[in-house]
Amino acid sequence: MDLPDVDGAHQWPDAADTSPEVTLRPLGLADADDFMAWASDDRVMRFLPRRPMCATREQAVQHIRDTVLPHPWFRAICVDAGGGDRPVGQVSVWPYADEGGHRANLGYALAHGVWGRGIASKAIKMVVARVFDEVAGLERLEAITDVDNVRSQRVLEKAGFKREGVLRRYIVLRNGEVTDAVIYSFLASDRP
Numbered sequence: 301m302d303l304p305d306v307d308g309a310h311q312w313p314d315a316a317d318t319s320p321e322v323t324l325r326p327l328g329l330a331d332a333d334d335f336m337a338w339a340s341d342d343r344v345m346r347f348l349p350r351r352p353m354c355a356t357r358e359q360a361v362q363h364i365r366d367t368v369l370p371h372p373w374f375r376a377i378c379v380d381a382g383g384g385d386r387p388v389g390q391v392s393v394w395p396y397a398d399e400g401g402h403r404a405n406l407g408y409a410l411a412h413g414v415w416g417r418g419i420a421s422k423a424i425k426m427v428v429a430r431v432f433d434e435v436a437g438l439e440r441l442e443a444i445t446d447v448d449n450v451r452s453q454r455v456l457e458k459a460g461f462k463r464e465g466v467l468r469r470y471i472v473l474r475n476g477e478v479t480d481a482v483i484y485s486f487l488a489s490d491r492p
């Protein structure tokens with residue numbers, strides 16, 4: 301099946317497929333080219349100010365080797381691209397060490413070429429359905445979004461996260477600007 305070239309060198313699932321099937325799996329070194337599609341894109345990474353941009357394939361390989369592979373819970377968000385699953389984004393759950401592991405931070409990002417098709421919403425629903433069973437002792441998953449990142453806030457609300465409040469002047473953006481953030485949480489007991 302020929303796929304449209306939506307974002308430079310990257311081919312994404314048919315744009316007519318507005319509700320693609322989503323799967324989660326570990327992300328490996330062989331996924332470096334796909335990983336770059338979002339990790340090198342400022343339209344995506346500006347919302348993840350503490351994550352490094354991977355401008356070259358070498359940097360992507362190094363980041364996967366040094367950060368992704370040893371990560372306690374990191375998954376590629378994949379869609380069926382006509383002949384196998386294809387990573388189009390990432391989702392991670394990072395337990396705060398000083399809290400004895402009962403609380404963890406949720407992070408996620410998708411390649412710009414596939415935004416707006418419900419992929420992140422499906423992925424985050426899958427995460428909350430399984431992560432409390434997979435991470436021992438986890439009771440609370442929290443997500444912190446830029447106050448202007450309404451798309452991300454909508455994803456969290458659709459997955460059942462509760463909006464807890466605004467953290468004033470909380471995030472330092474890549475350009476040095478300090479902005480407010482919104483904090484969300486999902487508890488193990490919030491599962492249906």
Ligand SMILES: CC(C)(COP(=O)(O)OP(=O)(O)OC[C@H]1O[C@@H](n2cnc3c(N)ncnc32)[C@H](O)[C@@H]1OP(=O)(O)O)[C@@H](O)C(=O)NCCC(=O)NCCS
Nearest residue numbers: 344347408409410415416417418419420421445451452454
């Ligand atoms: C946040 C992100 C993962 C969302 O991915 P996505 O697959 O496009 O999200 P979905 O399609 O599942 O849902 C987006 C929702 O936001 C809504 N939305 C989109 N633009 C919006 C806007 N400007 N205002 C309000 N809602 C908006 C959509 O309508 C949709 O809600 P709906 O299904 O109820 O209509 C993606 O935009 C991304 O990677 N952003 C950069 C990284 C990032 O922000 N990560 C999160 C850090 S906390």
